[in-house]
Amino acid sequence: MDTQQFEKLLLQVQKPGRYSGGESGSIIKDKEKVDVRFAFCFPDTYEIGMSHLGMKILYSLFNSREDIWCERVFAPWTDFEAVMRENNIPLFALESRDAIKDFDFIGFTLQYEMAYTNVLNMLDLAGLPLKSADRTSLSPLVVAGGPCVCNPEPIADFIDLFFLGEGEEVDLEIIDLYKEHKKKGSTKEEFLRAAAKIEGVYVPSLYDIEYNEDNTIKSVTPKNGAPAVISKRIIKDMDKCYYPDNFVVPYIEIVHDRVVQEVFRGCIRGCRFCQAGFIYRPVREKSSDTVNRQARALCENTGYDEISLSSLSTSDYREIEPLLNKLLGWTEKSYVSLALPSLRIDNFSDELLDKIKHIRKSGLTFAPEAGTQRLRDVINKNVTEEEILNTCRTAFEGGYTAVKLYFMLGLPTETDEDLKGIADLGQKIVNEFYSMPNKPKGKSVSVSISVSTFVPKPFTPFQFEPQITKEEIHRRQEYLKSCITTRKISLSYHDSATSSLEGVFARGDRRLGAVIELAYKNGCTFDSWTECFDDEKWKKAFEDAGVSPEFYANRLRDYSEINPWDHLDYGVTKKFLIKENETAHNEKTTPNCREKCSACGAACYGEGVCFEKR
Amino acid sequence: MGRVFALRNVRIYFSKLGRMKFVSHLDLTRFMARLIKKSKIPVWYTEGFNRHIYMNFAVPLSLGFESTCEIMDIRIVDENFTNSQCLEQLNSVAAEDIKFFAVNDPVLPTKEIGYADFILSFEELKAETASKLSAFLQSDSILCEKTGKKGKVKQIDLIPKIKSFLLEDKTLNLTLVAGSEDNLNPSLVMDTFFSQTETEPIFYSVTRTAILDKKGNKFK
Incomplete structure (x- = not known):
């Protein structure tokens, strides 16, 4: 690409830093000296994609190999897309500015369902046919990983192969296999058949799906030697697992503009709505020495002055106290700040408490998720009202005046009483503030309540549950609004149409591929952005494809029904999910992994919390 | 804090070319702070609640412009740290399109x-x-x-x-x-x-x- 011409075009768009490349830490190689070129695509904006830890890990891992050059690609925002199309600029990788259609791999990370149209748009901008079947040559291979791959069926028509679970090992195995086949001059078909034999690789074209008259799935039949069940991959020893010692540090400000240090994978809690809590099982921790060493190297190499510890629930880290002691041993001296998520600090030593007093804390946030104890038991969220009120009181005494609460609306068995409970809890926190004799003088309290809409997800005990309809979501939002009577409480909630659509794709099957393609052709992209989302276009796409969204989102699924993702194995068994679903309807909680093993199935990997000494 | 530092202002001259022209002034300040941190130059941090590296840019440059004459002042806390050491350490971590070409004692205020x-x-x-x-x-x-x-x-x-x-x-x-x-x-x-x-x-x-x-x- 002509640099001058390109840079002239960049000056026409907002935030040219999204497309300019050349950031510190970005990796430039000689393309003549590598065997495999990998375009790592994040189907959203630069600022969001660059904040994603998985991409940072895999980018550095791939580039640590001399024979691979991995480059980054993001979805161009609508202004730059228009410029690209007008000037016939194909989708390019940031490092080399080479068109990605000539790469060996085009790899997408699928973090949320609402990015699917962006995947199609990026393939189209690259100048490639959208459908896997229409791309006949061996390369570029279009591959995908990430949490959405636990039910990849809606997007299966467009992707050649999926990686299930954690990518550090399996991605390289596939790249090596590809190198062999490229040398041999294999066809795409030959390569995909061989690839399907690697554990953790799902090649959707090797499976025939048959449907019943009622549109449910009758059977999923593997062909050409593909396995009947595909198992996810996990990294067994987190201390030995690759972790980058440098990040690409953007010039423009991104969402998480700091060192992100992974502490462990998985979660012991088992909240029944939470997909991450199940698909990343079992919990595998890094030692505090590893975490400390990695965080320090990252700070030195990136120049960042802030570290955030990353996991699904950092307060459950067993070595949190030794870790903080180690980190604080050098961070303060080098003016590096630590961002601590709302930790359970009740059992820290006085010495450590004194140390972390100086740490800037993010706002006070809680995620009770439901407004009544009954419903919190249903979802297995073990937070009590008393705990919340006590922590708020302590925080108010410490000078805090703002609290943020996260809830979900539309949870299974939810009634109006549960919704009223949300407003009541907010009110109790306000009352708690005013009941304090030593409350901060001259200050008012503010409680922000953020309510998202529950979306039933595969591999959770609620995968069988109907999602409430768009109209009902709207009614419940209005009802909740009417329950709030004070200006001290502010309420925000998600758009009902987006949540409904997410519900459709989360548990959808292959017939939704046509809907995504039609919606994309109607002009849908960036569906997770309110300024871009157009529900009318989606409605038309469903109508034109003759597909009913209600079938996927709002129907109670029988335990015996074959789900579109039942041939994928994430460790957690369907039997366990059924048991958990029943326990939920009995309004009973399940102890966390460290209290008592509930035999979810994740012990099959032979590692992690399942084998900790109790 | 509590110690008395002999603070010394130094004036850093650098060019901002090529891809760096897409970096706005605000983004440049963040970029420089990280670069100085990586360079391990003994710089002075502001003393407020939110401590950051003291930097004073002479005249901000518009987004899209290149420059061969940018000026930034910082403060050094180590008396024995020379201007040439400062220049060397900056260039050891400099990016492709930012080059530091001089570090001098300031003559005039900005x-x-x-x-x-x-x-x-x-x-x-x-x-x-x-x-x-x-x-x-x-x-x-x-x-x-x-x-x-x-x-x-x-x-x-x-x-x-x-x-x-x-x-x-x-x-x-x-x-x-x-x-x-x-x-x-x-x-x-x-x-x-x-x-x-x-x-x-x-x-x-x-x-x-x-x-x-x-x-x-x-x-x-």
């Missing part, structure tokens, strides 16, 4: 900045447009509207702010007032030219080539 030199390179400049531009820059006054920081629109005359110009071939050299008291951006000159003379806008790139003091000498 409020003494008076002018800046710019080179505007046009993609193409027809003889007719060139003569129109030349005549425009020699007008007695060029009145135009300038939107201030707070969104206030006020009427200004550009002529007193244009110290000199030289139009040769496809390049326009401009010396414009610069600094914290008064500042003229070359894009405002060109935008006004295009709109007031009803000329079809043509593409040009901008490079700042010198920062001058109030007497018109190189600012040091």
Whole structure:
């Protein structure tokens, strides 16, 4: 690409830093000296994609190999897309500015369902046919990983192969296999058949799906030697697992503009709505020495002055106290700040408490998720009202005046009483503030309540549950609004149409591929952005494809029904999910992994919390 | 804190070229803070609640402009740390399109900045447009509207702010007032030219080539 011409075009768009490349830490190689070129695509904006830890890990891992050059690609925002199309600029990788259609791999990370149209748009901008079947040559291979791959069926028509679970090992195995086949001059078909034999690789074209008259799935039949069940991959020893010692540090400000240090994978809690809590099982921790060493190297190499510890629930880290002691041993001296998520600090030593007093804390946030104890038991969220009120009181005494609460609306068995409970809890926190004799003088309290809409997800005990309809979501939002009577409480909630659509794709099957393609052709992209989302276009796409969204989102699924993702194995068994679903309807909680093993199935990997000494 | 440091101001000269022109001033400050941190130069941090590296940029550069003459002041807390050490350590971590070429003791405070030199390179400049531009820059006054920081629109005359110009071939050299008291951006000159003379806008790139003091000498 002509640099001058390109840079002239960049000056026409907002935030040219999204497309300019050349950031510190970005990796430039000689393309003549590598065997495999990998375009790592994040189907959203630069600022969001660059904040994603998985991409940072895999980018550095791939580039640590001399024979691979991995480059980054993001979805161009609508202004730059228009410029690209007008000037016939194909989708390019940031490092080399080479068109990605000539790469060996085009790899997408699928973090949320609402990015699917962006995947199609990026393939189209690259100048490639959208459908896997229409791309006949061996390369570029279009591959995908990430949490959405636990039910990849809606997007299966467009992707050649999926990686299930954690990518550090399996991605390289596939790249090596590809190198062999490229040398041999294999066809795409030959390569995909061989690839399907690697554990953790799902090649959707090797499976025939048959449907019943009622549109449910009758059977999923593997062909050409593909396995009947595909198992996810996990990294067994987190201390030995690759972790980058440098990040690409953007010039423009991104969402998480700091060192992100992974502490462990998985979660012991088992909240029944939470997909991450199940698909990343079992919990595998890094030692505090590893975490400390990695965080320090990252700070030195990136120049960042802030570290955030990353996991699904950092307060459950067993070595949190030794870790903080180690980190604080050098961070303060080098003016590096630590961002601590709302930790359970009740059992820290006085010495450590004194140390972390100086740490800037993010706002006070809680995620009770439901407004009544009954419903919190249903979802297995073990937070009590008393705990919340006590922590708020302590925080108010410490000078805090703002609290943020996260809830979900539309949870299974939810009634109006549960919704009223949300407003009541907010009110109790306000009352708690005013009941304090030593409350901060001259200050008012503010409680922000953020309510998202529950979306039933595969591999959770609620995968069988109907999602409430768009109209009902709207009614419940209005009802909740009417329950709030004070200006001290502010309420925000998600758009009902987006949540409904997410519900459709989360548990959808292959017939939704046509809907995504039609919606994309109607002009849908960036569906997770309110300024871009157009529900009318989606409605038309469903109508034109003759597909009913209600079938996927709002129907109670029988335990015996074959789900579109039942041939994928994430460790957690369907039997366990059924048991958990029943326990939920009995309004009973399940102890966390460290209290008592509930035999979810994740012990099959032979590692992690399942084998900790109790 | 509690210790007494002999703080020493140093003035750093650097170029901002190529891809770095897409980095806005705000982003540049964050970039520099990280770069200085990586360079391990013993810099002074501000003493507030939110401690950060003290940096003072002489005149911010607009997004999209290149420069061969950027100036930034920092404070060194180690008396024995020399300017050449500082330069060496900065360049050891510098990016492709940022090069540090001098570190000196400041002579004048940044409020003494008076002018800046710019080179505007046009993609193409027809003889007719060139003569129109030349005549425009020699007008007695060029009145135009300038939107201030707070969104206030006020009427200004550009002529007193244009110290000199030289139009040769496809390049326009401009010396414009610069600094914290008064500042003229070359894009405002060109935008006004295009709109007031009803000329079809043509593409040009901008490079700042010198920062001058109030007497018109190189600012040091």
